[in-house]
Amino acid sequence: MSLDTKASNKELIDEVLSVYPEKGAKKxxxxxxxxxxxxxxxxVKSNIKSLPGVMTIRxxxxxxxxxVVWGPIKDMIHISHGPVGCGQYSWASRRNYFIGxxxxxxxxTMQFTSDFQEKDIVFGGxxxxxxxxxxxxxxxxxxxxxxxxxxxxxxxIGDDIEAIARKKSKQYEDKTIVPVRCEGFRGVSQSLGxxxxxxxxxDWVFDKVEGKFKAFEGTPYDVAIIGxxxxxxxxxxxxxxxxxxxxxxxxxxxxxxxxxxxxxxxxAKLNVLHCYRSMNYISRxxxxxxxxxWVEYNFFGPTKIEASLREIASHFDDTIKxxxxxxxxxxxxxxxxVIAKYKSRLEGxxxxxxxxxxxxxxxxxxxxxxxxxxxxxxxxxGHNDDYQRTTHYVKDGTLIYDDVxxxxxxxxxxxxxxxxxxSGIKEKYVFQKMGVPFRQMHSWDYSGPYHGYDGFAIFARxxxxxxxxxxxxxxxxxxxx
Amino acid sequence: xxxxxxxxxxxxxLFRQPEYTSLFENKKRNFEGGHADEKVAEIGEWxxxxxxxxxxxxRQALTVNPAKACQPLGAIFAAVGFExxxxxxxxxxxxxxxxxxxxxxxxxxxxxxxxxxxxxxxxVFGGLNNMVDGLANTYxxxxxxxxxxxxxxxxxxxxxxxxxxxxxxxAKGSVPEEFSVPFAHTPSFVxxxxxxxxxxxxxxxxxxxxxxxxxxxxxxxxxGGFDGYSVGNLREIKRVxxxxxxxxxxxxxxxxxxxxxxxxxxxxYDGGTPLEAAKAALNAKATILMQQFGTEKTTAYIADKGxxxxxxxxxxxxxxxDKLVMAFSRLSGKAxxxxxxxxxxxxxxxxxxxxxxxxxxxxxxxxxxxxxxxLAAFLLExxxxxxxxxxxxxxxxxxxxxxxxxDSSPYGKDCQVYAGxxxxxxxxxxxxxxxxxxxxxxxxxxxxxxxxxPLIRMGFPIFDRHHHHRSPTWGYQGSLNVLVKxxxxxxxxxxxxxNIPGKSDYSYDIIR
Numbered sequence: 004m005s006l007d008t009k010a011s012n013k014e015l016i017d018e019v020l021s022v023y024p025e026k027g028a029k030k031x032x033x034x035x036x037x038x039x040x041x042x043x044x045x046x047v048k049s050n051i052k053s054l055p056g057v058m059t060i061r062x063x064x065x066x067x068x069x070x071v072v073w074g075p076i077k078d079m080i081h082i083s084h085g086p087v088g089c090g091q092y093s094w095a096s097r098r099n100y101f102i103g104x105x106x107x108x109x110x111x112t113m114q115f116t117s118d119f120q121e122k123d124i125v126f127g128g129x130x131x132x133x134x135x136x137x138x139x140x141x142x143x144x145x146x147x148x149x150x151x152x153x154x155x156x157x158x159x160i161g162d163d164i165e166a167i168a169r170k171k172s173k174q175y176e177d178k179t180i181v182p183v184r185c186e187g188f189r190g191v192s193q194s195l196g197x198x199x200x201x202x203x204x205x206d207w208v209f210d211k212v213e214g215k216f217k218a219f220e221g222t223p224y225d226v227a228i229i230g231x232x233x234x235x236x237x238x239x240x241x242x243x244x245x246x247x248x249x250x251x252x253x254x255x256x257x258x259x260x261x262x263x264x265x266x267x268x269x270x271a272k273l274n275v276l277h278c279y280r281s282m283n284y285i286s287r288x289x290x291x292x293x294x295x296x297w298v299e300y301n302f303f304g305p306t307k308i309e310a311s312l313r314e315i316a317s318h319f320d321d322t323i324k325x326x327x328x329x330x331x332x333x334x335x336x337x338x339x340x341v342i343a344k345y346k347s348r349l350e351g352x353x354x355x356x357x358x359x360x361x362x363x364x365x366x367x368x369x370x371x372x373x374x375x376x377x378x379x380x381x382x383x384x385g386h387n388d389d390y391q392r393t394t395h396y397v398k399d400g401t402l403i404y405d406d407v408x409x410x411x412x413x414x415x416x417x418x419x420x421x422x423x424x425x426s427g428i429k430e431k432y433v434f435q436k437m438g439v440p441f442r443q444m445h446s447w448d449y450s451g452p453y454h455g456y457d458g459f460a461i462f463a464r465x466x467x468x469x470x471x472x473x474x475x476x477x478x479x480x481x482x483x484x
Numbered sequence: 485x486x487x488x489x490x491x492x493x494x495x496x497x498l499f500r501q502p503e504y505t506s507l508f509e510n511k512k513r514n515f516e517g518g519h520a521d522e523k524v525a526e527i528g529e530w531x532x533x534x535x536x537x538x539x540x541x542x543r544q545a546l547t548v549n550p551a552k553a554c555q556p557l558g559a560i561f562a563a564v565g566f567e568x569x570x571x572x573x574x575x576x577x578x579x580x581x582x583x584x585x586x587x588x589x590x591x592x593x594x595x596x597x598x599x600x601x602x603x604x605x606x607x608v609f610g611g612l613n614n615m616v617d618g619l620a621n622t623y624x625x626x627x628x629x630x631x632x633x634x635x636x637x638x639x640x641x642x643x644x645x646x647x648x649x650x651x652x653x654x655a656k657g658s659v660p661e662e663f664s665v666p667f668a669h670t671p672s673f674v675x676x677x678x679x680x681x682x683x684x685x686x687x688x689x690x691x692x693x694x695x696x697x698x699x700x701x702x703x704x705x706x707x708g709g710f711d712g713y714s715v716g717n718l719r720e721i722k723r724v725x726x727x728x729x730x731x732x733x734x735x736x737x738x739x740x741x742x743x744x745x746x747x748x749x750x751x752x753y754d755g756g757t758p759l760e761a762a763k764a765a766l767n768a769k770a771t772i773l774m775q776q777f778g779t780e781k782t783t784a785y786i787a788d789k790g791x792x793x794x795x796x797x798x799x800x801x802x803x804x805x806d807k808l809v810m811a812f813s814r815l816s817g818k819a820x821x822x823x824x825x826x827x828x829x830x831x832x833x834x835x836x837x838x839x840x841x842x843x844x845x846x847x848x849x850x851x852x853x854x855x856x857x858x859l860a861a862f863l864l865e866x867x868x869x870x871x872x873x874x875x876x877x878x879x880x881x882x883x884x885x886x887x888x889x890x891d892s893s894p895y896g897k898d899c900q901v902y903a904g905x906x907x908x909x910x911x912x913x914x915x916x917x918x919x920x921x922x923x924x925x926x927x928x929x930x931x932x933x934x935x936x937x938p939l940i941r942m943g944f945p946i947f948d949r950h951h952h953h954r955s956p957t958w959g960y961q962g963s964l965n966v967l968v969k970x971x972x973x974x975x976x977x978x979x980x981x982x983n984i985p986g987k988s989d990y991s992y993d994i995i996r
Binding site for chain 2: 027057087088091092104113114155156190239243410428429
């Protein structure tokens with residue numbers, strides 16, 4: 004990017020900061036920057052408390068645990084423990100696809116809650132939880148386990164959900180019952196919820212099953228997909244590639260996943276990790292405890308898919324390496340036709356991203372495969388290691404915004420005027436009103452999958468229809484001055 | 485087979501390709517550790533039985549698929565109905581992300597609200613600093629004319645006192661002393677989103693009405709309550725009031741802010757009750773409240789101020805709209821215009837034209853208490869037979885009032901009313917005592933899938949159909965929309981049921 008862009012991006016940052024009260028401006032200044040080529044990170048602070056009253060886009064620890072990590076495990080019942088709201092707003096809204104008979108042997112699109120009333124706050128909710136688990140067992144006998152997802156009041160009123168979990172587990176033949184301390188006030192964003200959820204798998208799933216899978220017949224090619232939530236089927240369009248190259252996928256974390264898959268994962272030869280942010284913790288643990296190495300990969304867009312397939316294959320013998328080349332060759336023609344069709348329509352288009360997890364960097368390659376350029380990006384709940392990894396993706400002069408506020412993002416988009424914004428549902432309509440094409444990059448805007456080669460074709464189609472929709476030519480009335 | 489660039493298929497068709505179906509099969513067989521198919525089928529059948537229903541209704545602690553949300557959602561709904569007002573929710577920040585997403589998914593619109601972003605330290609020391617800094621940030625960044633403060637359950641559990649916090653923040657200069665910061669405590673472990681609406685509406689009125697002496701004029705206030713169709717309905721009320729030449733002040737008019745144009749400009753605020761009008765509303769002659777069970781405290785407050793209150797139950801249908809129109813007429817002293825009388829006649833005309841298709845059909849309904857009351861009343865006017873009426877956030881008084889309505893019509897005699905039950909209860913009801921149609925919100929689609937009962941989408945939220953909230957459901961015109969919605973589903977089902985060539989298509993009539 005030119006010096007001009009760099010300078011104007013810096014000016015833009017100063018401009019938005021000037022509107023804050025002094026204290027706020029000082030704090031926000033640390034989260035906004037322009038990427039300088041060659042620097043080890045993006046020059047922003049991250050994973051710090053959001054300022055009150057600024058309209059942060061972030062969520063909470065409960066969202067990170069129930070909504071992201073645990074919710075997709077389809078054969079367990081996840082209880083939103085506390086008042087009704089949290090479970091209601093997160094009910095089936097993340098599009099974690101799964102196969103199963105809902106309400107009978109799968110529960111992914113159901114909302115189970117203890118629906119706390121005032122008396123539960125005053126007298127505590129442990130008795131209610133105790134009874135609730137009996138009712139779950141009675142009415143949903145095929146469930147494989149239960150997780151207790153704590154909402155804010157649980158930690159504040161001093162409930163002992165761990166004791167209840169132990170008691171009920173004993174009562175139901177050593178059933179897996181996982182208490183999760185993911186109260187929404189913990190930490191600064193979803194991120195701590197991911198970590199807490201990871202730790203709860205370590206403490207309440209792994210520790211429990213040691214020795215249980217002695218009979219498990221492993222192969223040298225066993226891998227587990229970690230950190231793919233199967234949004235719109237992403238994990239499926241990824242798994243198919245791993246299988247085609249000769250690997251055996253023994254578990255999916257956690258999209259379309261099951262308790263049995265979680266339990267078997269320490270038997271994998273390699274953990275392949277897509278969303279580093281939400282599942283690096285358990286990957287590191289499995290490496291330390293069980294000696295399972297892990298490798299990060301990126302299945303957005305053919306360039307990154309090819310590199311990732313080879314990177315994954317490098318952990319195995321020639322059979323798999325050849326398999327990777329075979330898969331790459333098989334899909335290259337299709338990927339090339341997709342690019343041939345859409346690149347001419349998308350070439351040179353500027354994109355601004357603001358997403359969570361891995362996407363603020365991971366999707367960059369897919370856009371670049373289509374000839375598009377990322378001019379701004381940022382993380383809702385990234386840490387410094389995310390911003391370090393981002394340097395491999397972004398160009399000099401890219402606008403970087405951490406935990407951006409609605410005010411800042413609106414001003415940035417207004418001034419930069421990108422051809423496309425990729426962010427979430429809360430942002431979508433703001434930018435469309437401004438006449439800026441938009442795609443939701445959390446839910447794939449109800450489309451997807453976007454992972455893998457099959458996903459890339461859909462991604463290209465969707466970006467084209469967003470940017471080149473005739474509707475954008477109608478936003479100004481012909482008589483308007 | 486991989487994607488064909490000329491015909492790219494997404495999740496809807498992609499995963500039905502053989503390479504994916506065999507992937508699913510392999511995953512299930514080798515790794516999932518699930519139950520045998522026969523066992524799953526057996527349990528699936530068992531969930532349809534009376535035995536299961538009895539167990540299901542014996543639940544005391546577990547709630548499954550409730551049809552209600554929590555208080556602060558409703559507080560935001562009320563707050564954004566006032567001119568340039570920013571809802572400010574004191575407590576954990578994740579809640580606000582959820583509220584904003586929830587509204588955006590329903591209205592397909594931006595939904596602005598801020599949080600005071602309290603974390604662990606605030607849990608220990610209280611959230612005063614968050615209030616002080618938060619109000620200052622909101623005031624500077626978003627330049628509202630009013631900030632309406634509500635609470636999440638976190639702030640409620642630790643006992644933060646909004647009144648003193650706001651006074652403190654003002655003393656510290658967060659916002660000017662004269663700046664409007666109404667508030668309401670909205671614990672999510674009490675009531676539901678409709679309670680939050682009620683509390684915030686009362687909080688805003690209290691803010692403007694305490695102090696000045698009331699000097700009655702001839703105006704009429706109207707409060708809509710929490711309603712997924714507020715965009716269409718409040719505009720319809722304005723139109724009807726215009727026809728009546730009645731001087732009506734809508735309190736909490738969010739019909740513009742949740743329906744802004746795409747014309748190159750993002751309007752964070754649009755329309756809404758002018759703050760001056762909210763203040764002056766104290767002097768109105770009367771207030772009409774469209775949803776009795778969603779505005780109980782507000783009603784009591786207004787009555788206490790000396791105004792007449794007219795309480796309705798979601799005016800859909802002929803008699804309910806008549807009641808509204810007559811109230812307008814009586815309170816304004818203006819005669820009901822011929823035009824409106826004609827509209828009434830047109831609704832009755834449409835009902836007469838189509839009633840044969842609805843007569844005797846059995847309906848299950850769920851949703852917010854007043855909406856289901858209103859719809860039930862309309863169904864009875866059409867000769868339909870409500871069978872199960874359920875409101876997760878309905879109370880005993882509501883159930884009694886619905887029962888009274890049912891008792892007033894021969895078509896209501898076989899109906900049961902369920903207060904405080906959820907959609908998993910409804911599932912059992914639909915299996916054991918089937919009906920022809922189900923009326924409910926988006927989540928009803930799971931019931932439609934499981935029980936085969938066709939769903940007519942009405943209520944909040946509606947996430948999976950677009951734009952219906954822009955059309956009214958109140959008044960003669962709104963009732964006509966509801967009638968058409970019901971008829972469309974009836975005819976679609978009839979067509980689906982009779983379209984097998986050479987087998988059933990003799991009834992696939994071209995005229996119905």
